[in-house]
Amino acid sequence: MAYQSLSFQGVESADQVNRITTALMMLDGVESVEVGRHGAEVEGRVRREALIKAVQALKLGIEVS
Numbered sequence: 001m002a003y004q005s006l007s008f009q010g011v012e013s014a015d016q017v018n019r020i021t022t023a024l025m026m027l028d029g030v031e032s033v034e035v036g037r038h039g040a041e042v043e044g045r046v047r048r049e050a051l052i053k054a055v056q057a058l059k060l061g062i063e064v065s
Helices: 014-025 048-056
Strands: 003-009 030-036 039-044
Touching (some): 014 039, 014 048
Antiparallel strands (some): 030 039
């Protein structure tokens, strides 16, 4: 299984972490997600661009890379 890491800047609350976790888990191909204030570890067969777009679509005002 493939693993990918994302880095975040600007995540400040548990609500934001929960929203990011939910958005990533909803993507086709994602098996598991571990999200924290500084980033996420994603397991599954999903394109990195799709992960970044899913987080950006939440419009939380954070940076994702």
